Amino acid sequence: MEDLTSPKQEQENQEPGEAGRPWEEIAASSQDPESGLSEPLEPEQWPETGPQPRSSPAQSPQSRASTPLADLTGPETSSPLSPHQEASFTPTLALARQEHSEKTTNVSPKAGTPRSPLSSDKGESTGPPTCQSEGNAFQQSQQTKHHLYGPEDVSDNNSKQRELRFNIFQEEDSNSNCDVGHAGPGVSEAAPSLLEIAIQSAKAYLQKTSSKSGLNLYDHLSDMLTKVLDERPENAVDIIESISQDVKMAHFRKKLDTLQNENEMLPIYEIAEKQKALFLQGNLEGADQELEDEIADNSLPNVMESAFYFEQAGVGLGTDETYRIFLALKQLTDTHPIQRCRFWGKILGLEMNYFVAEVEFREGEDEEDLEDEDVTQERDDGDSEAEENDEDELPRTFYKTPQAIPKEESRTGANKYVYFVCNEPGGPWVKLPSVTPAQIVTARKIKKFFTGRLETPIVSYPPFPGNESNYLRAQIARISAGTHVSPLGFYQFGEEEGEEEEEVEGRRDSFEENPDFEGIPVIDLVESLSNWVHHVQHILSQGRCNWFNPIQKSEEEEEEEGEEKEEEKGEEPDYMEQEVGPPLLTPISEDLEIQNIPPWTARLSSNLIPQYAIAVLRSNLWPGAYAFSNGKKFENVYIGWGHKYSPDNYTPPALPPVYQEYPSGAEITEMDDPSVEEEQAFEASREAAALPVEEMEDTEEDEDEEDDDD
């Protein structure tokens, strides 16, 4: 490029002795077209500048002076300018003008030169002059290849330019409007040049780096404008401040992105992985036989169908979620020997939710929790032992812990079904323990939110015997007993033979599907609540479905312990009324109202198209419990917090009265001190009684008295 030629040219420039050189020479040197321009440009030149590189032998200081021209043409937009260079701008501009004018005059003598178009190029190039100065020259010299140009050259240039300056100014007026291209009359040449200078200085200012943030305004504005032009938001001017903030923040975010994202995104990926496993479980079995088995052995309910109907009623969890629940239920049935399974519902919690599945195990494949039973029995034994030990020394308390009512056998009453819960579909299913009557009784007295973790202790009064898993199970039992309904006739009692015997006990436990069920028209289902029946046994206030008489055992104990204890036993009621609840398959029209609010609300799912609508029952007692039926099919579900509705506020039960520690008797009853008259009367009566004895004991008394006196 010009760099190569420049050293030669520089030397050549120096040779003629530039001081006071006539302008013609300058012009002549400028005739050496681009090379003349380019050579002296080199020290001051930007790498990107320089028009066509040409080498020319003729070197003159003027050619150096012409370098500014080329420089002017080159880096118009990217050169940072320092204000102190402005002073040197004017001479270069003036030089440019001079040269330009000189060029034109010189063109004519050298018309033959094919360089005239080049000069015209130069002319154009001078139009928008870029400021160039020795200061830049210094910078440029560092960038360019040859380092021959030291300060000497520059200073030479400087001195020359200063000398030239005077000449320029003197000859300004003589410049004619010899403009080729953009360069106009002297004044007009100055104006764009000044504008250019101003632009450059403004640009330099904008590109100053902020000491605080390391950004510069120029880059920021260009980023912002790029963003606006890319995104083209409406009314961009109104939100420009926010965009500015966002661009700034984006600058800093990049460094931290990789670290933060991983931690936050992990749970999403974990859940997705778990749920992927759900979807893939079906693909493992490819054999036809297994497929047939699966279809024949179907214990899985058609959750999607029920969800569709519930959606008509406005109840549901969303299609995707329901499908995942479906798959999770399938996983449950695959891993456990399950006869029948049903999606019971969803209970909301504070930190996590519970998805509940109602399950009936196959015959004989129960996985009972024997531990619970043992524990309760031990407790009873322990109490009685303690009482016997204390008999001798400490006063025995007469308080007998009310006998723990044993829980119902599995598959009967409240423990008819086994319940599994999970926190998220795809998560592990956990079996809930069987429910005991004590838990149900206490659960009726407290009202607590579920947290979502099964091991959370329940802190309440009266103290709940168990942790959250027990409380959850108790609430599930209550909800099932209260809200599981079916259309009348769907279920019927099993056998009709042993009716009399069963009536004595008052309970009919079993029911089965009625194969002859013909369906009830939907309108009837909505209009009359007597078309719906409970198919879950009502839970008595004892906490069980089947009455357990605690008195029976105590009668046996009486015989064993004899008559001594009869007094103490007298505190217990000798006769407990058998608690009776509504029998199984009672229509729900018999349900009690809650302070004038009907316990159920029945509606058609859609008023617009009644012919295909379904009947929807909503429980007012347990908000969140729904049942639907389209005449033939029905289903129940519960989605809610798991609490009963009461229009009154909850009041915790009052503390029981303080128990009497000991029976009040004559020995310990406090009595007033006797008054004087009473004492005297007592003394008199005593003496009267002692008189007949006195005569016999006179001698003895005398002796005694004498002894006493001594």
Next chain:
Amino acid sequence: MDAESLLLSLELASGSGQGLSPDRRASLLTSLTLVKRDYRYDRVLFWGRILGLVADYYIAQGLSEDQLAPRKTLYSLNCMEWSLLPPATEEMVVQTSVVKGRFMGDPSHEYEHTELQKTNEGDKVFEEEVVVQIKEETRLVSVIDQIDKAVAVIPRGALFKTPFGPIHVNRTFEGLSLSEAKKLSSYFHFREPVGLRNKTLLEKADLDPSLDFMDSLEHDIPKGSWSIQAERGNALVVLRSLLWPGLTFFHAPRTKNCGYIYVGTGEKNTDLPFML
């Protein structure tokens, strides 16, 4: 929730179990656009559903340019015909605070409440039993107002305050980040601020006046009256109010989707302290 993104919002809020049936959804989509046109609202929100014994109320609200200006509330029984409700006043709230129990579902139903009023006649003071009739419409208005004031939620950054006063939707709001979305302090009450002035200067210094001009949920009493959960493994953040059970607020982090819906019986849960 915004009427324009109704379907997506309903899907996101479905975790609470109560939603809308397809015919209601379809009717809402059409009727809310008509409401917007007729009443010239800037934005129409589907507020939710109050379950009554006989019928349900579907509630919508219309907003003007200024997001915090008092909103117009409309109700409908069939999601098609909407009627404007009168704005709530203090008297209404006081009057209806004595009514307990469920909503009937009939706007003209009147609750009867007997009050003992002392009337002075000369020197004697009589206590008369006055039967006050309270219309269900009034009760509806006051309940909606209470719920809005207590538990309407908006994430931080969704609205911004201009120097002139009115509050606008922030169009460059791109959602909360995941870590922010799990903190209660990034959510505000969607109402005029009540407790902002009581903050110390030190706290106020950290606030950005254009974004932090509402009360945050952090300082709600009782503490723990919000249940904040991340469903679908962080892809959706759901806030449920325990004080007014049935209010669900959802937000998908890093997206603009957010909104709240109330589906419930319209009764405050006054047993909350026992239940926590």
